[in-house]
Amino acid sequence: MKILIQNGRVIDPARGFDQRAEVAIAAGRIVAIGQAPADFSANRVIDAQGGIVAPGLVDLCARLGEPGQEHAGMLESEMAAAVAGGVTSLVCPPDTDPVLDEPGLVDMLRHRAEKLHQSRVLPLGALTRGLQGEVLTEMGQLTAAGCVGFSQAEVALANTQVLQRALQYASTFGYSVWLRPQELHLGKGVAASGPLATRMGLSGVPVAAETIALHTIFELVRSTRARVHLCRISSAAGVELVRRAKAEGLPVTADVSIHSLHLTDTDMGYFDSRARLTPVLRQQRDRDALRAALADGTLDALVSDHTPVDADAKALPFAEAQPGATGLELLWSLALKWGQESGLDCGTVLARLTAGPAQVLGTALSTLQGSVGQLAVGGAADVVVLGTEGHWPVTEASLRSQCKSTPFSGYELPGRVRATLVGGHIAFEAS
Numbered sequence: 001m002k003i004l005i006q007n008g009r010v011i012d013p014a015r016g017f018d019q020r021a022e023v024a025i026a027a028g029r030i031v032a033i034g035q036a037p038a039d040f041s042a043n044r045v046i047d048a049q050g051g052i053v054a055p056g057l058v059d060l061c062a063r064l065g066e067p068g069q070e071h072a073g074m075l076e077s078e079m080a081a082a083v084a085g086g087v088t089s090l091v092c093p094p095d096t097d098p099v100l101d102e103p104g105l106v107d108m109l110r111h112r113a114e115k116l117h118q119s120r121v122l123p124l125g126a127l128t129r130g131l132q133g134e135v136l137t138e139m140g141q142l143t144a145a146g147c148v149g150f151s152q153a154e155v156a157l158a159n160t161q162v163l164q165r166a167l168q169y170a171s172t173f174g175y176s177v178w179l180r181p182q183e184l185h186l187g188k189g190v191a192a193s194g195p196l197a198t199r200m201g202l203s204g205v206p207v208a209a210e211t212i213a214l215h216t217i218f219e220l221v222r223s224t225r226a227r228v229h230l231c232r233i234s235s236a237a238g239v240e241l242v243r244r245a246k247a248e249g250l251p252v253t254a255d256v257s258i259h260s261l262h263l264t265d266t267d268m269g270y271f272d273s274r275a276r277l278t279p280v281l282r283q284q285r286d287r288d289a290l291r292a293a294l295a296d297g298t299l300d301a302l303v304s305d306h307t308p309v310d311a312d313a314k315a316l317p318f319a320e321a322q323p324g325a326t327g328l329e330l331l332w333s334l335a336l337k338w339g340q341e342s343g344l345d346c347g348t349v350l351a352r353l354t355a356g357p358a359q360v361l362g363t364a365l366s367t368l369q370g371s372v373g374q375l376a377v378g379g380a381a382d383v384v385v386l387g388t389e390g391h392w393p394v395t396e397a398s399l400r401s402q403c404k405s406t407p408f409s410g411y412e413l414p415g416r417v418r419a420t421l422v423g424g425h426i427a428f429e430a431s
Helices: 075-084 103-115 139-145 160-173 195-200 208-224 236-248 258-262 284-296 328-342 346-351 355-368
Strands: 002-012 017-026 029-034 044-047 052-055 057-059 087-092 120-123 176-179 227-230 252-257 301-303 383-386 391-393 412-414 417-422 425-429
Touching (some): 002 383, 052 057, 052 346, 057 328, 057 355, 075 103, 087 328, 087 417, 103 120, 139 160, 160 176, 160 208, 160 227, 208 227, 208 236, 236 252, 252 258, 252 284, 258 284, 258 301, 258 328, 284 328, 301 328, 301 355, 328 346, 328 412, 346 355
Parallel strands (some): 002 044, 002 052, 087 120, 176 227, 227 252, 252 301
Antiparallel strands (some): 002 017, 052 383, 383 417, 417 425
């Protein structure tokens, strides 16, 4: 099928491209950016007037419900949410049930996702068997099955020696390790340590839970030179440590979630379980530091941290409620909101959703090089048409995800995705 996208402002942060242009697509590939060839006859024309044409968004943290959590989210519903949010490639953490620690499980997930012809699913393999923190997985076999890196998800490693060996092995073979910095014992609370948590009688997670873990990770990276991606930094102190590590030349990257970018601990309100999240929401100074760090590139990517949760698991007292929220469909609008409030141009905002995440993935994307995170002639046509005008209400009816829980419920958010193409296939088009 031949598709022509016209009248839009084309922005590709990876190439520094920002101008009004046409994008011509044929056989699932981009054949021209600028002016369509004279002999190009489109079967379908998409009018992007007043909108932005950009590479498909790349989300580095999105859980899909399957396998094991189908009551919270089915693959069909969550993938529909992804393309409705403009996400054409997403990274799935390994804390499924069963855990993604065997090639057969990875193959099954990828096969199920490919049959839906929607977003590309890029699985993370478990760093240790069963995420138990004791025995390393067969990283080579998992990589061959399609894993783009290795992670403990939310399970902190108690044994530093195991982490050291994992980083040594990963460094030897060029694999990347994805870690959420969290000290095992200090990170067991349900709210950020501070006056508010104390008044509410909630167990706290101190900033030290993040910084202690970061210090440990950086010391091991210095000795192993392993590539480490730091998932969902949540504090101002954490940001400063990442900034220093990058200035030192350590091979580390980092991201932040849409929740930490916009919300603070006060958004818990009167024990609102929709704000029961991991990592916990911290104070305003932390949020401000995260916003500044994302703008200046200290943090490489913005993630949805999409974690579908069953309604019954949220209808519990705050401390007992399951952490998580829907986020795929909110990613672009919340990124745009951050950009507008921070005085940033759309190119910088889009860089944290496209080129930045693609750089984090690096060589793991060799089979799709030239398509993920950028618009490239000859590359796969993963393209999104984004609206920037107007606002839309976040309601249960407006969300395609099976999970309707979000702390942004009731918000009026700017912009919305108008169309999403994955491999030249129109996976979503706003009505």
